[in-house]
Amino acid sequence: MTDRTRLRTALSGVSVAAVLAAVAVFVGPAGAHKDPVTPQQLKAYEDALMEQVKLGDLLFHGDAATEKNMGVSLSKTGMACAMCHPMTADTHPHTYPKFQAQMAKFATLRDMINWCIEKPNQGEMIDSDSDAMKALEAYIYWSNTGSVLIPGRY
Numbered sequence: 125m126t127d128r129t130r131l132r133t134a135l136s137g138v139s140v141a142a143v144l145a146a147v148a149v150f151v152g153p154a155g156a157h158k159d160p161v162t163p164q165q166l167k168a169y170e171d172a173l174m175e176q177v178k179l180g181d182l183l184f185h186g187d188a189a190t191e192k193n194m195g196v197s198l199s200k201t202g203m204a205c206a207m208c209h210p211m212t213a214d215t216h217p218h219t220y221p222k223f224q225a226q227m228a229k230f231a232t233l234r235d236m237i238n239w240c241i242e243k244p245n246q247g248e249m250i251d252s253d254s255d256a257m258k259a260l261e262a263y264i265y266w267s268n269t270g271s272v273l274i275p276g277r278y
């Protein structure tokens with residue numbers, strides 16, 4: 125092999141590698157693929173969220189009929205969440221999970237919602253996976269839209 129052919133062979137190797145790298149960048153990491161969402165689907169997804177947000181809003185404001193429908197009793201003191209947390213003030217969902225001094229344990233937002241139901245509200249703790257918990261979580265997160273996630277912040 126002459127020097128020139130050797131150089132040409134080396135260069136073609138480089139260009140193949142460059143093309144492969146470009147293809148990899150273009151295609152993106154495997155597994156991150158997602159089908160495009162149609163405007164109709166997007167609307168349905170947003171409606172699903174807002175339905176939960178509205179339920180959570182009612183629960184957060186101590187609506188007796190909603191509590192009854194969902195089979196929960198969130199307060200025995202007559203205090204609704206919103207009385208201490210107007211517009212979800214000081215619920216800080218974006219700081220979870222974190223170590224919570226009140227419980228002396230590493231806690232999720234759901235743990236803390238239950239802490240407030242049980243302690244200040246003297247209500248009955250709810251199942252972490254229950255519809256009521258999901259609705260409260262949806263309302264609290266939605267109300268804090270735009271907050272920067274800082275798990276662990278105290």
Ligand code: HEC
Pocket residue numbers: 184198203204205206207208209214215216219233236237240241244245260
């Ligand atoms: C009587 C007043 C009162 C009521 C009613 C109340 N809370 Fe709280 N809530 C508190 C206090 C006090 C804290 C502790 C603040 C702290 O030091 O983190 C707190 C903390 C929280 C936090 C965590 C805040 C953080 O910074 O990490 C969440 C979430 C929360 N409450 C949700 C609820 C929900 C949901 C309800 C209704 C089921 C509710 N609270 C009802 C007083 C109340």
